[in-house]
Amino acid sequence: AQTVTQSQPEMSVQEAETVTLSCTYDTSESDYYLFWYKQPPSRQMILVIRQEAYKQQNATENRFSVNFQKAAKSFSLKISDSQLGDAAMYFCAYRTSFNFGNEKLTFGTGTRLTIIP
């Protein structure tokens, strides 16, 4: 079974600075998807970014980018120019690519990010 580990329960960053959230995973598969989801106090789950394992290029979405190291099974999220609205719980998630029509995710335990004004 796949596992996802987020070793930083809490992180904080000054507004406008850059922060990196860590995620490692364990799998024997060669093709899969990785995601970062954001959960603000509203409890809504919001997709931040996704990465397909067969793509070597790191995904980016505006101020959010990932450092995907397939051999090391590492998938970190970098948030640049941090804003107060980035304060939330962030979850790393894994999904196999082989179960067509069944997109269940395995989640990490989350990192709570605090933005310091």
Place this chain on the structure above:
Amino acid sequence: NAGVTQTPKFQVLKTGQSMTLQCAQDMNHNSMYWYRQDPGMGLRLIYYSASEGTTDKGEVPNGYNVSRLNKREFSLRLESAAPSQTSVYFCASSGGRRNNEKLFFGSGTQLSVL
């Protein structure tokens, strides 16, 4: 733009009571899921339904049952609630490749079992 709708948003039960959490999606997705979220444990999959008429156990299915009533609706039932089932429950759906493998989540149900 309703997306995934969960009801109720909050519920308090006494130990031994039963209840059903309702979930409906209007995006014509084949797959639907129920997760529970507990502090320090992330989201864990309870049950999922890859398509209408099929359901499968996830990581933590004990104490729960599900029904995929039709393509739109996927309900979660607690037959005899226990304090260990106090949690936030999320329903989700997915449309596969046409939605970039993204899961769409409901807004969650905060359940307390006393």
